[in-house]
Amino acid sequence: MQHLDPDLLRTFLAFADGGSLARAAHVVGRSPSAVTAQMQKLEEIVGEPLFLPAGRGRALTDTGQELVGHARRILDLHRTALLSLKGARAEGRLTVATTQDFAEHGLAPLLRLFAGTHARLRLNLRVGRSGELSNAFEAGDIDVLIAMRLKPSADEVAVLREPMIWLAAADGLMRADGEVPLALLDPPCGFRDAALTALERAGRRYRVAATSQSLSGLRAAVGAGVALTARTARWIGPGIAPGPAELGLPDLGEAVFSIRVRPDAPSSAQDLGNLMADGLAV
Numbered sequence: 001m002q003h004l005d006p007d008l009l010r011t012f013l014a015f016a017d018g019g020s021l022a023r024a025a026h027v028v029g030r031s032p033s034a035v036t037a038q039m040q041k042l043e044e045i046v047g048e049p050l051f052l053p054a055g056r057g058r059a060l061t062d063t064g065q066e067l068v069g070h071a072r073r074i075l076d077l078h079r080t081a082l083l084s085l086k087g088a089r090a091e092g093r094l095t096v097a098t099t100q101d102f103a104e105h106g107l108a109p110l111l112r113l114f115a116g117t118h119a120r121l122r123l124n125l126r127v128g129r130s131g132e133l134s135n136a137f138e139a140g141d142i143d144v145l146i147a148m149r150l151k152p153s154a155d156e157v158a159v160l161r162e163p164m165i166w167l168a169a170a171d172g173l174m175r176a177d178g179e180v181p182l183a184l185l186d187p188p189c190g191f192r193d194a195a196l197t198a199l200e201r202a203g204r205r206y207r208v209a210a211t212s213q214s215l216s217g218l219r220a221a222v223g224a225g226v227a228l229t230a231r232t233a234r235w236i237g238p239g240i241a242p243g244p245a246e247l248g249l250p251d252l253g254e255a256v257f258s259i260r261v262r263p264d265a266p267s268s269a270q271d272l273g274n275l276m277a278d279g280l281a282v
Contacts, residue, residue: 002045004042004045004070004074006074006075006078007038008038008039008041008042008045009042009071009075010075010278011024011028011030011035011039011042012024012038012039012042012050012067013068013071013072013075014027014281015035015039015058016060019057020057021035021036021057026161027281039051046067048061049061049064050063050067051064079278080113080117083114083117083118083271083275086117086267086268086271092122092268093122093123093124094121094122094124094143094144094265094268094272095124095125095141095142095143096111096124096126096143096144096145097125097127097133097136097137097144097145097146097147098126098127098133098145098146098147099127099128099129099130099133099147099148099257100127100128100215100216101215101231101232101234101235102146102234103125104234104237105234105235106234106279106280107146107276107280109279110275110280113275114271114272114275118268121268126142129185129189130148130150130190131188133145133147134147134150137260140262142262143261143262143266144260144261144269144272144273144276145258145259145260146160146257146258146259146276146280147257147258148190148257148258149256149257153258153260154263155260155263156258156260157259157261157270157277158258158273158276158277159256159257159258160258160280160281161254161255161256161257162234162254162255163233163252163253163254163255164191164194164230164231164232164253164255165230165231165232165233165242165243165252166228166230166242166243166247166252167228167229167230167235167240167241167242168222168227168240168241168242168244169222169223169224169225169240170238170239170240171225172225173225173226173227173228174224174226178205180204180205180206180207180228180247181207181209181210181226181227181228182195182206182207182209182210182227182228182229183209183211183218183221183222183226183227183228184196184211184212184218184229185211185212185214185215185218186211186213190255191229191231191255194252194253194255195229195230195252198230198249198252199249199250201250202250204249204250209221209226210226210227219235219240222240223239223240228243228249231255232255259273260273261273
């Protein structure tokens, strides 16, 4: 009897979540041709077509849609089993640091799973800005880090690329007088730089309507309708929505984050970094 290979299922879910084989190839770190070969192999194992033509791309068949749920359950059990076996004897302490974007959206269930399978391991969590956290990582105070990528590093477990988007209050801006009102973090900040550069290149007038040292202050200004800001879709939530399309705001490019693990950290730190790389990939 043939078995559903977790690697094939992981690539399959990358397609299901991303909507294209090219996106799946990017997420799993394989070439498009290798991903196509994997999906052909999966179809052979299942014995039914999983994909059908949809314009220039592909969509899931009914069988493919059904496989999505099975694949998620299989990979969840696979991951939990491995973590439980590795975590049974792990002890000590790990310091994990992340930007608020991931702390609020995506990281919590992964930390819950890791803590549950590493009962004798103490986790310390730090949430802050990329520059501050990166400096602490370099000083050896942090074992696992998620922050905006400054440059390639040998200790990177994964690189996460997410589109930057304009965000505004769900109820809209209080006023629009020809200038783009901005809410920005104090420098240095990659999102601030991207917003200002995009507007200047597009020849758009803007004014800095609010500044903050913290993301909570930035969220308050945006949620109040005072200004727009630039972040990723992870910031969408109660009171915060994508910026109005009628403003015709320029493209912001990508935000690039890295997951880094301190080379001399315990092996459990590498396991946590790998879990984050798998769970946060989009």
